[in-house]
Amino acid sequence: MxxxxxxxxxxxxxxxxxxxxxxxxxxxxxxxxxxxxxxxxxxxxxxxxxxxxxxxxxxxxxxxxxxxxxxxxxxxxxxxxxxxxxxxxxxxxxxxxxxxxxxxxxxxxxxxxxxxFPDLTTGDFPVRFEVPAAAFKGLIDRTQFAISTEETRYYLNGIYFHTPTAEGRPVLRAVATDGHRLARAQVAAPEGAEAMPGIIVPRKTVGELQKLLDTPDETVTVEVSETKIRVTVGAVVLTSKLIDGTFPDYARVIPQNNDKALKVDRAAFAEAVDRVSTIASERGRAVKLALTSDGRMALTVNNPDSGSATEELDVGYDADPLDIGFNARYLLDIAAQLKTGSALFRLADPGSPTLIQDEGDDDALYVLMPMRV
CATH class of the missing domain: 3.10.150.10 (DNA Polymerase III, subunit A, domain 2)
Structure with missing residues (x-):
């Protein structure tokens, strides 16, 4: 040669x-x-x-x-x-x-x-569709942070892709969860994607795809079999085995009746959480949100070893007063994925999961379990 x-x-x-x-x-x-x-x-x-x-x-x-x-x-x-x-x-x-x-x-x-040298690409890929690189990367970016790293629950160690019907239209949907938080994002299903079975793409493959999908105006070809996925991006062909497992029925985790609505400036909220969590210990990263019906929110962190921190924000909230705690790192991860200026929280009570999404955008939503504070 x-x-x-x-x-x-x-x-x-x-x-x-x-x-x-x-x-x-x-x-x-x-x-x-x-x-x-x-x-x-x-x-x-x-x-x-x-x-x-x-x-x-x-x-x-x-x-x-x-x-x-x-x-x-x-x-x-x-x-x-x-x-x-x-x-x-x-x-x-x-x-x-x-x-x-x-x-x-x-x-x-x-x-x-x-x-x-071994060859992984043998076999047929009966499902084939094309999707813009920006849309496919968006699905991955908005969900990958919630992938579980717990090896015993191997079926959560990746992103679940499937093509359900939402509001009368087929969508290509990505879901990831680690049991503490859930991320779901979707785009209109490309032609041919409806035939795709539900598949779980492993964490390492997801990481490689994120790095490859760096040209937004490119078109990506996705091919799927029962055990493998093949993604072609320009001159690069990535082939991966899929996780052989059943993804849980995530729809049951998404709250439907959370009646307390909270609107908050996304950037101001993220900065406030980041500031007060400086005082938190690595083990207990809880930040308490204290909401009052006159539109104020106090963020508080107490650490017996190093002190406490409080910050107030003006918010849109007119329901009953509520104190609820969350992991600060998880709040920041979700805030980083929100796209609009205003974040919408739908809350129920201090022990129930909270729904978080961009105001006016139903294509991505996040569910976060509260912490005891």
């Missing part, structure tokens, strides 16, 4: 694929990136057996062929080469090493055979 290409093109592709590779691997081939030269392109592929990323870049091919070399090492070498450099990749005559040449720099990397 012999290929020559721009350092910037190679670095961008290695940046996409090398992140999939775990730093510590018991299977040597999984530490490697597959390089395949053919026609006028170089294809790079990396996998951890659950997730696979492939990208094709233009290159000058002197001799077709393929091999695998350590992914993180190759990435570090290319990253440290000067801007504008040309990089030549060539397998040695004895077939043992890949020679990386650029200017006066020469590296020889140990290779493993291409035939040992």
């Amino acid at each position: 012999r290929a020559t290409l721009e350092r910037s093109n190679l670095l961008k592709s290695l940046n996409h694929v090398h992140r999939v590779v775990e730093r510590r691997n018991t299977i040597p081939i999984l530490s490697n990136v597959l390089l395949k030269a053919a026609g006028s392109t170089l294809t790079l592929k990396a996998t951890d057996l659950d997730l696979e990323v492939t990208e094709t870049v233009p290159a000058e091919i002197g001799r077709a062929g393929g091999t695998t070399v350590p992914a993180h090492m190759l990435y570090d070498i290319v990253r440290k080469l000067p801007d504008g450099a040309e990089v030549a990749l060539e397998t040695s005559a004895d077939g043992q090493t890949l020679i990386v040449r650029s200017g006066r720099s020469n590296f020889a990397l140990q290779m493993l055979p291409e035939s040992d």
Whole structure:
């Protein structure tokens, strides 16, 4: 194999694929990136057996062929080469090493055979649809923070995508929950998405998708089978196994009869929560919201070890007085996802879940369990 290409093109592709590779691997081939030269392109592929990323870049091919070399090492070498450099990749005559040449720099990397590299992409993907990158990224951004990190409840370790009918129209909906909070976002269902079964996309895959979906005006192709999802973004193809489990009936958690409405300036509220939570301990990050019917809210944090903090805000609230506590970190996570200037809270009592959303926007909602304060 012999290929020559721009350092910037190679670095961008290695940046996409090398992140999939775990730093510590018991299977040597999984530490490697597959390089395949053919026609006028170089294809790079990396996998951890659950997730696979492939990208094709233009290159000058002197001799077709393929091999695998350590992914993180190759990435570090290319990253440290000067801007504008040309990089030549060539397998040695004895077939043992890949020679990386650029200017006066020469590296020889140990290779493993291409035939040992696993392939995750086999099988049919019966469901296929296209969605704008901005819309798909929006679904992920607005829900990923609520993914559970508790490995025993593995079916919560990802985002649940499905296509229900809401208000007479099919929607593509994303849901994530960790048992303390729930995030739900939706967009109008693209053509072909209605056939998609409910799927749970794993946390690591979600993180990679967030990084890939950085061109808002691009169109993303999504393909789904019973066990896998394949997402094509430009020249990058990401294939991932799905979580084999049943997502809970989240609709039962969303409160329907919370009759106390609170309107608050989103930015002012987030800043106030951030300020008073400075005093909170890491273990108990509770902030108490004390609401009065004359439109005032007092945010209070008490920490027996370091002191207390209080801040008042003017709010829109005319129901009965209410004291309710929340985890400050969770409040800030939700506030960061709200888009409009005004946040709407629907409350019931100090022990019941609270509904939070943008005023006038039903496409995203958040449910937050209160804390005892």
